[in-house]
Amino acid sequence: MKEIVLKTEDLCVSYGQKKILKKINTLFEKNKITAIIGPSGCGKSTFLKSLNRTVEEYGGNMEGKIHLNNVNIMDMPLQNLRKSVGMVFQLPIVFPFSIYNNMIYAPKYFGEKKEKLNDIVIKNLKKTGLYDEVKDNLKMMATKLSGGQQQRLAIARCLTVNPEIILLDEPCSALDIKNTANIENMLLELKNEYTIIIVTHNLSQAKRIADNVIFMDEGQIIEEGNQNEMFDNPVNVRTKEYLMYMRN
Amino acid sequence: MKIKDIIFKSWIYISGIIVVVVTFGVFLYFLYKGIKVVTLEFILEAPGGMPLGTEGGVFPAIMGSLMSGLLSGLIGGLLGLCTSIYLVFYCNNKKNQKYMLHALQLLAGIPSVIIGLFGYTVLIVGLGLNKSLISVTLTLTVMIIPFIALRMKKALEETSKDQFICSLSLGIPKGYTIIHLVIPNALKYIMTSLGLGIVFAMGATAPIMFTGAVIIAGVPNKLTDPIMALPYHLYVLVNEGISIEMAYGTAFVLIVLVLLINLICHFIGNFEDV
Numbered sequence: 001m002k003e004i005v006l007k008t009e010d011l012c013v014s015y016g017q018k019k020i021l022k023k024i025n026t027l028f029e030k031n032k033i034t035a036i037i038g039p040s041g042c043g044k045s046t047f048l049k050s051l052n053r054t055v056e057e058y059g060g061n062m063e064g065k066i067h068l069n070n071v072n073i074m075d076m077p078l079q080n081l082r083k084s085v086g087m088v089f090q091l092p093i094v095f096p097f098s099i100y101n102n103m104i105y106a107p108k109y110f111g112e113k114k115e116k117l118n119d120i121v122i123k124n125l126k127k128t129g130l131y132d133e134v135k136d137n138l139k140m141m142a143t144k145l146s147g148g149q150q151q152r153l154a155i156a157r158c159l160t161v162n163p164e165i166i167l168l169d170e171p172c173s174a175l176d177i178k179n180t181a182n183i184e185n186m187l188l189e190l191k192n193e194y195t196i197i198i199v200t201h202n203l204s205q206a207k208r209i210a211d212n213v214i215f216m217d218e219g220q221i222i223e224e225g226n227q228n229e230m231f232d233n234p235v236n237v238r239t240k241e242y243l244m245y246m247r248n
Numbered sequence: 249m250k251i252k253d254i255i256f257k258s259w260i261y262i263s264g265i266i267v268v269v270v271t272f273g274v275f276l277y278f279l280y281k282g283i284k285v286v287t288l289e290f291i292l293e294a295p296g297g298m299p300l301g302t303e304g305g306v307f308p309a310i311m312g313s314l315m316s317g318l319l320s321g322l323i324g325g326l327l328g329l330c331t332s333i334y335l336v337f338y339c340n341n342k343k344n345q346k347y348m349l350h351a352l353q354l355l356a357g358i359p360s361v362i363i364g365l366f367g368y369t370v371l372i373v374g375l376g377l378n379k380s381l382i383s384v385t386l387t388l389t390v391m392i393i394p395f396i397a398l399r400m401k402k403a404l405e406e407t408s409k410d411q412f413i414c415s416l417s418l419g420i421p422k423g424y425t426i427i428h429l430v431i432p433n434a435l436k437y438i439m440t441s442l443g444l445g446i447v448f449a450m451g452a453t454a455p456i457m458f459t460g461a462v463i464i465a466g467v468p469n470k471l472t473d474p475i476m477a478l479p480y481h482l483y484v485l486v487n488e489g490i491s492i493e494m495a496y497g498t499a500f501v502l503i504v505l506v507l508l509i510n511l512i513c514h515f516i517g518n519f520e521d522v
Contacts, residue, residue: 016342057413059340083419093414096433105428106418154414161418 003030005195006051006085006165011064013043013050020046022219023064028165028212033187033196035210035227037203039242043219044199045090048167051197052085053078068165083110086163090170092150094142094157099134102142102153106161120160128156128186148179152186159194166190168198172205184209203246207231215239275503282500285493291501300464301481301490306498311467312475313450313505316381316460320388321446327389328396328445329438333426335397336404337412349398356394363391364455371459382471384460388449396445403437404430436517443513447506453479478502 006028013021020043028034036044049055050062053073066073073081095102103121104112112120121138125131130152134140142153151171158166168187172180187196187209200206206213206227213230215223215238223236234240290305297303331352339345367387371377408430415425431438453461461480468475478498485495 052417054413054417056340057416059342079419079421081419082417087414087417089410089414089417091410093410095411095415095429105415106420109420109424109428158418 002027004028005030005069006197007067008051009065009067011047011050011062011066013046013055013060013062015058015060020060020219021050024221026214026221026224028195028197030195031191031193032211033191033198033209034212034214035206036197036199036214036216037201037206037242038216038222040201042216044216045169047216048169048197048199049087051165051167052082052087054082054087083161084163085165085167086158086161087167088151088154088158088169088171091174092147092154094145094150094153096141096143098139099142099145099153100138102157103160105157110161124156124159125153127159127190128152129182130156146179148175148182151175151179151183155183155186155190159190163194165195165197168196170199170201173201180205203231203243215242217242278496278500278503281493281496282498285497286500290497294466295464295476295481299488299490301485301494306476306478306481306501308465308467309476309478309481309498310501310505312381312461312465313478313502315468316384316388316456316475316477317446317450317509319381319385320392320449321442323385324389324392324396324445324449325438325442328393328441329400329431331393331397332400332404333430335401336409337422337426337430352394352397355390356398359454360391360452361454363387364458366390367455368458378472379460379462379474380472381460381468381475384456384475384477385471387455387459388452391452391455392445392449395448396441399441399444400434400438403434403441407434407437439513439517443510446509446513450477450506450509451479451502453477453483456480457483478505 004027008024008026011021011024012019024047036047038044046055046060049058050060051066053062055062062074068076068081068084073085095105097105100121103124104117107117107120122131125134130149133149134145142150145153151174155166155168155171172183175183184205187198190196191211198206198210210227213224213227214221215230215234215236217238223230223234223239230239231243234243291310292307293305294308295301295304295306331348335345335348339348364387367383367390371383371386372379377383411433412422412425412430415429416422456475456477457480460474461477462474463476463484465474465476478501482495482498482502485491485498
């Protein structure tokens, strides 16, 4: 029995007069990695950003419904929603503080007790495989880390608020092969605890890590299904054409 | 290398050299001309002699310029910062943002003498205030708000927009993000903009002539006292043909003050909390 954690119903997003997403209806399974693929400008990132209403910060207007554990996210306090649905961006975004202060930034705001902060830092850095690399330099400026380390720190920071779902917007697009492999392995570990939704241009990456795949084009979902079905036997002609184009 | 490239490269180097030479040239010229009259007495005494300004110093003018510059910098800096924060982080309506930006650019383009006339009409004639420190401060504030807001807006957009949204995506509200992340992150640029705003205010002559600067006054004890100011004192010394040497000394003091304020703002902005 599939356990559904997130569900969209007729989701439309527009920027001013321009409609980006047109009636998106889909489901996301708990503790699975869902990859969203599609050509540039098809609305993948907008879709991802609408799932925790970050799209509104960019001036986007949302219509339709998104249910998180059967609660419409438009009826949830924004803070609670974003705590439950964390987000990691395309370029590694670290705050201009030390590694330690990056990690306690959110827990401190949410009133975590001082004696608990150390545990939160260590636990989440370990989850992203970063702890052993930085344990002696936690007071070092986070901006001095390598790109791959910064992205893992961004993911670790996202975990500090105990999200249920993690949204990742092309998290490896600025990284080399080694760092990409690190992050992919980490995501495969993390899916035991979290539901992961990742936007990617890299079909091989989607094949390596995703359980389910959504193919989007022109603001609509063209086809979706489990990874094997989608990559080996796509039904829709547009999906077939896109996969063939990307493989060549 | 093509001849076009050589000409282009040469022009770039020549432009750089011109800027450096002119900057240091102006400073060294006034240092050379002003150093003859700039003594401890010149800095610490009030103007004296007959006609007034041929002897003594510029202490009340230094204090008047500092007080009006810092006060307008404080008020204008705060309003400018809030305006820029609103434009960058709160104003999602592109149309409103466009109108506000046009208004700021328009205000920034208004000649300072007209700002002075506006200050005189509203504060002195309209509200019945004296020619005073408060009138000067408010007039200068109007003049520097767009100057500061536009610079701070650019700085906030370049340094903090992505981090801001990243912080919101953690469930942190806007206010906390702005105070704990955006402002500390952009402090260097905020302080630089503030320093330039203060310096701009301290160097303005036209707006203060109408609203509060006088030929002779003591150090103001309260906001309603009239003030002496370095640029106006300089204007009077040259325009009335009182003493060109004292004018050079006054110009030297003004340049050093401007330099000091820029350095202090730069130092505060670069003070990092590691």
